[in-house]
Amino acid sequence: MKKLVFIFGAALLMTACNETDKKASQTGTSDTSAAKQPAATTNADPENYTTIEWIDNVNQALPKVKEGEIVEVTFRFKNTGNKPLVVDNVSASCGCTVPEKPEEPVMPGKEGLIKAKFDSHGRIGPNTKTLTVVANTNSEKMLNFSVEVVK
Numbered sequence: 238m239k240k241l242v243f244i245f246g247a248a249l250l251m252t253a254c255n256e257t258d259k260k261a262s263q264t265g266t267s268d269t270s271a272a273k274q275p276a277a278t279t280n281a282d283p284e285n286y287t288t289i290e291w292i293d294n295v296n297q298a299l300p301k302v303k304e305g306e307i308v309e310v311t312f313r314f315k316n317t318g319n320k321p322l323v324v325d326n327v328s329a330s331c332g333c334t335v336p337e338k339p340e341e342p343v344m345p346g347k348e349g350l351i352k353a354k355f356d357s358h359g360r361i362g363p364n365t366k367t368l369t370v371v372a373n374t375n376s377e378k379m380l381n382f383s384v385e386v387v388k
Contacts, residue, residue, distance in 0.1 A: 285373045287318025292348065299384040305358050310382045312351045312368075316343045323373050327351055330367040333360060338370075357386040 292313040302308050316322040321342035329336050336353045343349035353368055368380040 282373075283375075285320055285323075286375055287316055287320040287322050287345070287373055289322060289372065289374050289378070290315045290317045291378075295378070295380050297382040299382055301385045301387050302357050304361055304386050304388055308355045308357060308384060310353050310355065312380050313348060314343075314351070315348045316345050319345050320373070321345070322349070324349070324351070324370060325373070326369075326371040327353075328369045328371075329353065330369075333357075334366045334368070336368050351380065353382070355382070355384060357384070360386045361388060362386060 292315055293311065295312065297310055297312075299308060299310060321344055323342045324338040327336040327338040333356045334353050335356075336351065338351055339349045351368065351370060353366070355364070355366060357364075363383065363385050365381060365383040368382075370378040370380060372378075
């Protein structure tokens with residue numbers, strides 16, 4: 238009897254897995270397809286790499302703020318390379334921080350801005366946030382800011 242239950246359970250599990258695979262192949266997607274696909278960005282091609290110089294400190298300490306205030310921080314940079322600088326993505330370490338990247342390429346010799354808005358609601362005490370910048374440079378850059386939120 239135990240063997241029969243085991244065989245039935247295994248057959249049911251295999252059938253369920255087959256149905257998932259069929260659905261994924263019919264729609265052209267699966268859970269792992271995005272991970273296997275290379276990113277279609279300019280930073281994937283070393284031929285398009287450029288260099289960046291951070292004008293503002295990449296570790297900024299902001300003044301104390303009252304809880305509930307929205308604080309904006311700005312990081313200025315300069316394209317010191319000879320190719321247009323394309324900022325593909327800027328992500329924040331927390332949902333309380335919303336980054337903003339340049340939408341247009343920054344031409345060689347020109348300056349650009351990365352901004353972020355930090356919502357201090359419910360964040361009493363010291364806070365340190367990180368922005369991760371992905372661009373057509375040889376590595377990602379981490380930008381940090383800290384702020385103390387008081388009542």
